[in-house]
Amino acid sequence: MLTPLRKGSDYHHGDLRDAVIQVARDLVANEGVSSLGIRRVALRVNVTPAALYRHFESLEQLRGEVSGRVRNEMAEMMILAREKVGPATLSKTRSRARFSAIGDAYVAYARKFPRLFEIAFLTCDALPETEESLAWRTLEESLEELINSGLLERRKSLKAATLAWSSIHGLASLVASQTISNKEYPLFRKSVLDGVQDAVFAR
Amino acid sequence: MLTPLRKGSDYHHGDLRDAVIQVARDLVANEGVSSLGIRRVALRVNVTPAALYRHFESLEQLRGEVSGRVRNEMAEMMILAREKVGPATLSKTRSRARFSAIGDAYVAYARKFPRLFEIAFLTCDALPETEESLAWRTLEESLEELINSGLLERRKSLKAATLAWSSIHGLASLVASQTISNKEYPLFRKSVLDGVQDAVFAR
């Protein structure tokens, strides 16, 4: 278990808030949303349950924080995947690959951490700040690239964004809930990626 | 609260199993997945908690049953919506409308009962029978119609099915989780419906 920097003593923790969210995240990842609890988390952080109330108002709020952290984590994976795409002779080829990369990363995350994907999109009563999501901004950047390389008409870009997000998210959700199996996945993936490109790319 | 036919006495219930699933469904619809419990349901059905164990092995199994019932309910809504589409001069127009109708019904369900949509696609450890889903069959029927009316090439029909399902499901899921608002919804809806048709319909 990770325990962040302590300041010489064991009485004060140093960065309890962050440690709690991290441990909560791991708990959800391994045992599902319903196993998230104040006492369970406190136990794993080696701290009294009551201590958590210095940093969170309620279990519900903690849940919200975890949800937020996971959404950020997803976006970071997307950005990382996009950056891993190497150079290409054609800018069209490259921006297309970068576009696919973020979609694949989104789904890959859902495959790898289905429980986390679940909590990321749970109906949360208490959400932390409704800033525009990093994932959405990443998608927009990618579309801008596609426009610049002449693959996408600007007037189609909003349509592209909404269609891409819906279908990729749907795919991810069906995978995470095991509604479609690993065997069926490649077909779905191809249909969705091709479909989005058929629908919005200039030809 | 609905209580089904009793057989003269109050000691034996008549159809407890069905009543339980129904009440459990309503409980989830109103208060969310996490509020589903043996005791809560038993209380509402006016029966001892232990009685439920005559019909279900565990809470987990009950959850699975509810999930299954909801998926059926969704499919029934889809079929109903499809049947409501009136006649049209062109069979193309009609089958296209019937296709849109089932997609819209899917999303409409998620909008109306977000909590039920949630449980329908929760990772369930104990699922009741993995029969091919009624919703999927309904989608296939609709695609067959599109083929017959010349709108869809047969070789594209599998791609159409997977793309349509992913994107509609994604839209429904984003709506249910309130990730997209009512205001944004019409744009998303149009993008998805158009996108699917752009991608797979013969021109």
Add this chain to the structure above:
DNA sequence: TGTACATCAGTGAACGCGCGTTCACTGATGTAC
């Protein structure tokens, strides 16, 4: 540099509660004769 003191971030005990599940039981039902 040393000391007094306010502030902060923990402790530990207790609260009441509702939970899933078990068990020996009993009342009602339906069947065989």
Add this chain to the structure above:
DNA sequence: TGTACATCAGTGAACGCGCGTTCACTGATGTAC
């Protein structure tokens, strides 16, 4: 049609448990002088 009896579908009490949250507290920290 009436009766004996097996089967079924409930009851009611109890089990141990872990939960979220509260509160008065205390040890550590950092700041003012």
